[in-house]
Amino acid sequence: MTTAEHELKQLMLASQDGDSAAHRALLERLSRHLRAYYKSKLARSGRGAAEAEDLVQEAVLAIHLQRHTYDPAQPLTPWVHAVARYKLIDFLRRTRASRADVPIDAADDITAHDDHIGAESSFDLRRLLKQLPDNMQCAIGAVRLDGLSVAEAAQRCDMSESSVKVSIHRGLKALAALIAGRTKP
Amino acid sequence: MKTDELIAALSNNVEPVDRRLVGRTVAIALGLGLVAALGLVFAGLGVRADLATPRAVIFLSLKLAFALGTVGAASVYLTRLARPAGERKISLGLAALPFGVIMLLAAISLGRAPSSHWDRMVMGDQWLECLISVPIIAIVPFAVVIWAVRKAAPTNLVQAGAFAGLVAGGVSAVGYALHCTDDSLPFVALWYGGTIVLCTLAGALLGPRLLRW
Structure with a gap:
């Protein structure tokens, strides 16, 4: 088990127990992973950083709202990856890209990279x-x-x-x- | 909006969450679906008249064992599929086990009977009633189970829908078994098994539409 998995899981468990600081740290770390993930996936279908940031925020909101669905008996990385990928496919389908644009990827992809350069999303x-x-x-x-x-x-x-x-x-x-x-x- | 602002907003006053909510919601839906299916059978079709005879009890228990086995295995997987990445932990073999067992028993019972009886053993008296009733009784359980899964966050909507259909079909078969007087194993394997598979396919088709979040 990687260090990232271990640390993120501890943060998630604390967040599930209502620890605000852990929740914030978790979302901050995950948002950087999500940004790197979405930028690399969207780059292949020719979309920009603002769209990646929209997706980061959709995924962050989803992780916040669905954190009760994380089962501590399972590793966290696949859970985050499944949410991130679900939101990506949903986004590509909404924006009429073909499903063929969604690259095959493994759960580890989600914590492989880190990107802290956040653009503004298009929401207020x-x-x-x-x-x-x-x-x-x-x-x-x-x-x-x-x-x-x-x-x-x-x-x-x-x-x-x-x-x-x-x-x-x-x-x-x-x-x-x-x-x-x-x-x- | 910057992502940092969103995170700051979401991190104010974080409430503890209930990790067992997903399992409990699915269990409640299962209970409600079962009550709905039994209610419909009691009110609409009526329980078989010979229920008190030992023969009826034996065959009823066999049908219930098949239907409840299906519901049991399928609902464990449905609870997993309701969570993101739950599809990683699915063994289709175990979900199909009750079907395998009933087909094996059906084959054995056909093998031991003279072939002139086969037609009657397979078709029974009421195959059409079974074919129509099981999917209809499954509608309400399916709706309640879908409601429960929508409370969580499935990420493989085809599989989650299929297992919702499988659970609903199994629950419906539990109810229908109380009414049905066709007691041959090949009948149960073909018509109970077949209609439950039909419900599963319907669930797989409807899942992506009904379960989006």
Whole structure:
């Protein structure tokens, strides 16, 4: 087992237990791997760095939303690779490239390279947020963007703490769908 | 937006997640599907009249063992397939094992019977009813199982759909077995096995449409 696999897995386990710092470190490290992965895959179908960054953010959001589906009995690298590849195929299909453009690759590809030069993606989180229902907007704005606690957000948005949590989760899923919808041709 | 900003936003107040949610959701769906299938059989078709006789009990248990074996193996794999990269851990051989066993038993029972009985053993009285009922009873279980898999993140949608269909077909066969009075093994192998395979194929076709996330 490689060091990267071991370290990333520890971060993921801590993140699943609700450790914010580990979650952030995990997403930062994975985003660099994802960037290298998507840049190299997209370069072969003649697409640019901004599109790679859109995909990095889609994948980061997916990893965040689906982290409960990671089974600690399994290695993490194949899990991340499967999510990254699923988002790549979905993107290529949306943008009408043929499935033949998707290169065959192994799970190790995902942690083979690192790329920290992030371009701007084409999304504006705050603008996308405005398309969501008010309760989701308020909950995500308070907890995710302004860094309030769930209790503070519950007060600001005038809802219960559990509905703040549900609104954030549903809102981020809706946001992921909006991001995916935006890159339609 | 910069990716760093997104990550910072996602890392505010991270909540712990429930690692068992995927397994539990699939199990709940399985339970609901079974209740729906049994309900439809009780209400629509009725339980076989001779259920109390020893002969009926033996053949019913055989059919249930086949159907439940199929559901058991398939639902373990479905829970894996609901997770990203779950397709790495799939052994199609084990999922097909109940089919292999029932076909073997069917072949043995045909071999021991005179060939003049074969037609009746294979076709039974109600092959058409079986062919129609099992897929129809499977619809609600299939819908509930798909709902459960959609709660997770399958990355091989054809396989996940196929196993959802296999589970639903097996659950449906459990229900239909309570009604069906055709008790020969070749009948069970062909018509139960065949309709469950039909459900699996339908699931494989529908998976990519229904399971996208």
